[in-house]
Each structure stands twice: as C-alpha cells, then as structure tokens.
Amino acid sequence: MSTAKTNPVVLVTGGSAGLGRVIATTFASAGYRVAIVGRNQERLESARSAIGTTEQTLCCAADLTIEADAVRTIRQVGDHFGRLDVLVNCVGTSDRGAIENLTSERMIDLVEQNVCTTLHCSKAALPLLEESSGVIINIGSLAAKVGTRYLGGYCIAKHALAGMTQQMRLEWLSRGVHVGLINPGPIRRDDEGSRYQSKLDGNIPVEASRPGGGTKVKGLAADEVAAIVLDCVRRRRPDVILPRYLRLLITLGNLSPRLGDWLLLKFSSSK
Template structure:
C-alpha cells in the first residue's frame, strides 16, 4: 500500500535492486538515478570496464558501493550465479529491472536464423530466465519488476523485424506475469521508449552520418519533435519501481514523445 510520505514518488531508499544492461545506455542511467534515490544496487553488464565506471558514478552520488555481477545473461549458469550472488550479498531483492537488450537491423529477407536466435536469446529468453529465478525472492518482499521494452513492440516498423518481435514478446510477457503475480502482490510493468540517444543504434550498424539523419527524423516521427534522453526513461522506471506506483501493474508505458500515436512514417 502507498504511504503518506510525500517523497515516495522520488525515493527508493532501502530497496535492493538488480539492474541488467547496466554498463551502458538506459541501464546505466537507471543505475545512477536509483543510487541517487537511495537504492542498494546489484549491477549486471557484459562490459566490465564500463560497468565499473557506472558503479563509480553511483558511489559518487553518496550511496552504497554497487555490487557488480558482470556476465552474459544468455549463459544459463551466469543467470543463476547473478541471482545467487545478489541474494548472498544483500539477503533480499525488492526490484528487478530487465534493461539488457540488443538491436539488430534486418528484414524477413535478410535476417538469418543465427541473427534471429541471438536477438531472441538476449531480449527475451534471458529476461524470462532471470525473472523466473528472481520471482520467489520478489514474492517475499512484495517487490516489483520493470522491463525495458520499446515502441517497436507496440508499432510495426520495417527493417528491424527480429527486434520488433522480441519487444512485442516482452510486452506480452509483462502483462501475463503481472496477472500471475498480482495475487502475491508483486507488480510487473514495462517502459516502451521511442528513439532515445544511446549507442544502441550505432552498435546495430549505423555510422555517424546515418545516425545523425535518423535522429533528425524525430522532428517528424515523434509528436514532441525530438529524440528522448536516457534520464527521461530512467525517471519512469524509478517511478514504476517505487511505492508511488503501488496500484500500477501490467502496464506497457510509452516513453516515446508521442511516437506511438503518430501515423506510420
């Protein structure tokens, strides 16, 4: 239940949060914000050096030093160790943020099975497995889960077929698990960003010129006329993870500057 604390909307004090994809982009920004809001953090990412830099930023916010659980979550043993080590270190888990994910370009004509499998393994299978292992511990704390999806899960876009499919799966996963865990008072929601300024598009193959043109198109494709910033998504994740959202579950929340409401372009 919500409390009378007027600051609950901006407080995660005392909550233990496991954040994946924390070495870059939305996961990194969410980690720093959670630290500022008083959360105790277990951070997962594949880039160990970047993960250490994010941990330093979190510590500079005045919070506790984050506990690092690096590794590739497509490896089942890594997933098990991530959960076990987090619980051994903190003794509890209140929040799971599934932010790890990849973007891949390709159509039905160009996306081979190897690329399809990689996208689905990272964006869906690893999320399913990690969530499954965390659920018993979240039930104990009546905790919450926030999945990072995409407007691509709600709208159809050409040229990113496997990615769109993976994010649509995450939205359905969110809704189904929310219904399953609601009787146990565990809330499950997702955020669905539009174009956010991160490195994900360049990692998918866009060069600097292509990326600049891609961002410029946001004037036409996003109702607010611009791409979003990592911090804008992180704020929404923090809200959904906080006690201020105690009566919200099963929601796929667009954080997309109105992209989902626009005509296809």
C-alpha cells in the same frame, strides 16, 4: 541519502553502460542499494564509479543469456544484500535490416538477448521478490507495440517481450509481485545515426540507420526514461509508452490497421 542496510535493493541488468547505467544512477540517488550486471568487469567497475555510491553498489559479471549465470547472479545479490525489491531488465540489442534478409539465426539471437535474459532473471528473482512484494520492470520499446520497417528482427523480439511481460504480471499478481513494461521511443546517444551504418544494404534506405529506423519521433533523454522507470516502480504501473502522446496513436492504429499502417508511414522518414 541514507545508506542504511534496510534500504531497498534494485538489480539493473545491462547496468554497465547506456540506459541501464542511468537507471542504476537514478535509483541510487533515490536511496536504493544497487546491483548492476554486465559482461565486462572493467566496464562494470567504471559504471560503479560513475554511479557514485561505490560502497553500496554490487557489480556482477555474467552472460544472462545463460540461465545458470542468471541464477548465480540473483544468488549473489541475495547473499550480499539479504533482499531484492526491484529487478529492472534492461539487457537487449536492436537491429536493422529488411525482413526478407532476416535469418532465423539472427532472430533467435535477438530473442535470446531481449527476451530470454529477462525470462532467466525474472524466474530466478521471483522468490526474493515475493518476500519483498517487489517489482519487475522490463524495458521494451515502441517496437513492442508496432511493427515498423527496417528494424530486422527487433520488432519480433520486443513483441515477444511485451507478451511475456503481461503473462508474468497476471500470473504473479497473486504472489504480490508487480511486473511492468516501459516502451520508450528512440533514446538520444552520442553514436546515433552511425551505429547501424554497417548493417545497411541495397534493400533499405540510409535513413534506416537513424534512431528508431528513421522515425520522426524526437529522441528521449536517458535520464527522463530512468525517472519514469522509478515512477513505475513506486506506482506499480503496468505499461507505459514514451513519448506519452503516442499511446493514442498506437491505440487508434490497433483499432484500425489501415490507419495504423498510414501512421507508421507518416512518422517514418524512410522511403
């Protein structure tokens, strides 16, 4: 792999752990110079070692819900590498709970983490991405396409992200910047099934603690999703749903809301 200073540069937010780290590793293996953002410096350094291109990986500690931190981070990347070709917005958090128990405070927190972080970074990165005719990839979710049960405010936040992504894509097309959305189903992880145990209450079934709120969709491997992200950058694809077969089902559900509700109930094991 070439480490030339002319190699393209990718910035992965949330790159210190989970899917973000796998995405950063995938781009590094493809020849990109990599910048990763996270809140914890120790986790960032651990991720840099795991990515395997220590001398080519920039670690940026920041809280991207704060716009000034996002601006500082983009400036740091520009100063260090002299360019930016790809921004992958991977910061976000999921949720569990019945909608009747969702507070406005919790909903705002989810929007800040899943939507505002993307808005802050994308706006700040736009001038650099214009120079490179670059790409922004936002990591959405199947919850950006459907309003399934027991996901608290997560569906609300991801629907907002999907709408913002399309608006960005249309507005920034004339500026040479492509904006895409990746909507993966549940991603396999070591703590799946136990992450949300503490969020369960008498109003939602125990199955809701499982990935996807109890969906019957098979979990995706993180490296599979990361490979799709890289492919979407190369082909400038606008919107991808994973697993791919669900695109047809979601389309049918949009055409017929009654059918959509039936499909969501069928694909959920929650009672």
